[in-house]
Amino acid sequence: MKKLIVLLLMLCSLLSVAGCDMSGESNNDKQPAQVEIKKISFVVYRPTADGSEKLLAEKVTMEDNGKSLPENALRAFIERKPQSDKAADIVPPGTRLLGLKIAADGTAYADFSKEIAKRDQGSYNEFMLTGAIVNTLTEFPEIKQVQILVEGEKVTTLSGHMDLEDPLKRNKTLLQK
């Protein structure tokens, strides 16, 4: 009988420990302490606020956080508000960058959280969003084309218009004055 109790208690503690583990997982995201402050800058492309099919270049300067320039640029596009009211923020709320990998062939794999594949966004938003991401990344010479991933998976489309099965190349038309 005693053995049974011990066994049950062990089982219980095991289960509760497992539960704690799962909830505590998100805590190891801490930034390393900054020692010296170095500035970096790069260009982020954002769509114009007037709805025309144009991207505006925005220069972002920030403290060096040790991350690569392409990653910082993509993060700035997603996380920061536009500096000018001539540019619009068209990133679906809640969108996070889950990872950015650059393959030797010049293809960047930009992985976003599921929020980016918002159904309720028109083709304009989807088109400008993908265009801004691709042009922001292809500003860096090591990136030739961009494959957009959602939650680590290749997707056909974000919201039912764009064809994302193949990597997207820089869209120069969006940059014309």
Added chain:
Amino acid sequence: MRRIFTFAVMLCCLLLSSIAGAAQITDAKWGVDAENVVRLVVDATEPVDYTVENGSGVLTLTVDAPYKENINKTEKIRSSLAPSMQTVSMGDKTVIKVHLSRTLAATDYKSFTLKKDPKTNRPYRVVLDITADKKAASVSSKPAAGTVVSSRPVVGNKPVSGSKTTVVKTESKPVVSNASTSEKKQEEKQTVSPAAVKGSGKFETKGGLKGKVITLDPGHGGSDPGAVGADGTKEKDVTLDIAKKLEALLKKEGAKVYMTRTTDKDVCGPYAKDADELQARVNVAEQYNSDLFVSLHINSSVNKKIGGFSSYYYPKTQYDLKIAKAIQNKLTANFGVDDLGVREANFYVVKRCSMPATLLELCFISNPKEEKLMNSNWFKNKTAKMIAEGIEDYFK
């Protein structure tokens, strides 16, 4: 001591039951797609294990979770190969028997699971496709020269050894059966790739509307509402209304018109992946060797001030730009809304069909003024009329 013991036992029972007994089957239904594939879909609240057994005359799908209520239901299936299915509660399992008019080979069916999709509110699903009578709708699997086809490899059915296939859940839980998780994932992908239908690759661009074959594609539908306005207007409803009006106008002029959908539904089926859903729309145009494909959409942006018409094309033939221009000119000349212009875009439906095509964005649902506009019959009728006139101009 006794109390602690009882408490511990209760706690354990509670924990165990919440882990083991969570999955429940909420629905089991069938569908037959345009290519005559019979598809069974079982909705589950959690990932579940299942087995498929191919007996003589019966294909049995056993899912390791109870149906939400006790069930024993037989229903007819619109298929001569599988005329009926029976869903039965068997203790903790749910058994679905598909009665067959002949015995299937191991390659005649395939099963896979689909993950929960919070985006479209779809639950975990176990899918069983019976492909034995799949129509050779994908007749010309060779793409016509110069057309853009999917870069996805078309993968055939994996040969299955023996008549019984055991499949494990796709979630990251420990794998307990012989099939590995990676193998499963691969299977999930290859089964869902739709076969691209290729038409003759020929199309007419001259000689008036009479006798021309035109496929109209009301954007979104069914489980995908498309963009939604502040007042609750849904893109899928507006596009369907306008498409129906346009269909009537074009038919009056002697054109043969096909619609990718005529009701509020998904074209491929409510369980389709994006690739299937978009390809299914292209397939309609290809199947009827259409001369023209017109997809109707309503735009949206987080910027509520943006409004206006835009016509998109993909420059795969010399006529794509022409049709986009012809319609855009009519629309913008007759409405007092912004002309956002004719635009080139890498849009799936206009890129992947072989005939000239345009995707029209008929104002912004996110713009309060335009949302009001698109709820009026005046706007829908006039838009349909202008598009019809644009198409007429194109075929002149």
